Amino acid sequence: MEMKKGELLNLTVLVTSKCSLKCKMCATYAPYCSRSENYSYEHLTKSVARFFENIDRVGMFTISGGEPLLHPQLSELVDFFSTYIDRIELFEIFTNGTIVPTDRLLESLKFSSKVDVLVDNYGPELSRKVPEIANAFSASGIKHRIRKYYGDDTHLGGWIDVSDFTEKHRTEKENENIFKRCSFSTTWKNLIILIDGTVHMCYVNSRLLDFVPDKPDEYINLLDDSLSDSEIKEKIFNLRNRKFLTYCSHCNGFCEDSKRYTYPEQL
Ligand code: SF4
Secondary structure: OOOOOOOOOEEEEEOOOOOOOOOOOOOOOOOOOOOOOOOHHHHHHHHHHHHHHHOOEEEEEEEEEEHHHOOOOHHHHHHHHHHHHHHHEEEEEEEEOOOOOOOOHHHHHHHOOEEEEEEEEEOOOOOOOHHHHHHHHHHOOOOEEEOOOOOOOOOOOOOOOOOOOOOOOHHHHHHHHHHHEEEOOEEEEEEEEOOOOOEOOOOOOOOOOOOOOOHHHHHHEEEOOOOOHHHHHHHHHHHHHOOOHHHHHHOOOOOOOOEOOOOEEEE
16 A cells, blocks of 8 residues: 555654563564664664654654663653654554663653553563553553453454565565555555664564565665755655565565464563
8 A cells, every 4th residue: 555645654663672572473573683782872863863854744653672661771762752742643652561660761751641651461471560560650640551462352363473484486466465465555554663773664674684685775774874855755755655575575474364373472
């Protein structure tokens, strides 16, 4: 599905590839990422600033990971991102129910009623701190929701296993068709993912997964000072309007009819 000019982009910023859990079906491939790292404050702030120099408004601005609360400068990052709040409709942060927010982070997150914290609950054995975390956000008056990722009523019907990356020997048309059915061209058709200064449109990329070939025309390096503002803007919209990515040829996609799993299996 094509993104139309004038539609709002959603920006998800991965602040770390480190995680306190090892979910086999992690959508951002944290346990598989060979570069397990907190992305630098300098790269994150410079690239977000560059993004907003070129894009006027964002629908959802989401802080994700890995587990964002593992980043030692998360509060400072929230303070920096908050300066763009007038150009953001909803400011989300994901967390996996294992780490209680510090007082400093709670203070930082109070800056706007647009803040919405999504506490993902992977069950009492994994997300052990959910009640404590929910209490901390309630006591600070910070809006939060708990999403259940196990058992009955699992969020979005359950986990999807997108880990079979064998060559599928598809034609170009078949690659287009798998992409058309994938959530990255339907539900998330306006999504741009920022990883350590580079923007992507899907988590199956060479920045997170070593075996995915590096295709410089399938991401944009916002830290590259040789790119002009107009080039960046055009490249972002061109990226979002691709018919498929090279590696769709090896992937079954996050599709509406993909098999669902209701237990967050750990590696
Ligand atoms: S690589 Fe897979 S998950 Fe990414 S857009 Fe293509 S089909 Fe979807």
